[in-house]
Amino acid sequence: MPYRVTLHGPERASLINLRARAEARAVIESEVGFALPAPSGPAAGTGGTLAFALGPDEWLLRTPLPDEDEWLRRLEAALARRPASCVLVSDAYGVLQIAGPDSLEVLAQATGVDLDPETFPTGYATRAAFAKVSAILHRLDDRPSFALYVDSALAGYASRWLEVSSGGAP
Secondary structure, three states, X not given: OOOOOEEEEEEOOEEEEEEEOXXXXXXXXXXXXXXXXXXXEEOEEEOOEEEEEEEOOEEEEXXXXXXXXXXXXXXXXXXXXXXXXXXEOHHHEEEEEEEOOOHHHHHHOOOXXXXXXXXXXXOEEEEEEEOOEEEEEEEEEOOOEEEEEEEHHHHHHHHHHHHHHOOOOO
């Protein structure tokens, strides 16, 4: 019997990898308009821009797709001559979505992360193993629904894995 989920993707997203020491972090936060998040906690964002912590000094910034070049230019200018880097990595990731009442059961087959809403509430994100690939798991809401950011070369595999594991076509 198939699980009650809907699947979408992989889709392209505007993504910028940021690495910064403390003094440059404040410059990034000023540019994006919000405090950058800590690892394995809630993502942070405003106005269609969202940041995921990938480590203590590394973030993935998701911006509106039409604005990715503008965001990159702004951040490069703000971080010039500072101990930081910003690199457009949109082509490096594919974004998958899973939603529905059985989402947790499907995802539990592929990751050791406890995605229960008590420990991983709406807005939380973490980088973890997912179906033998690295992924950023982001809880979007309490339906529950999740976005998964995976290496673009493996996005087809991850999409197929979700389809088969949720009871879709073999």
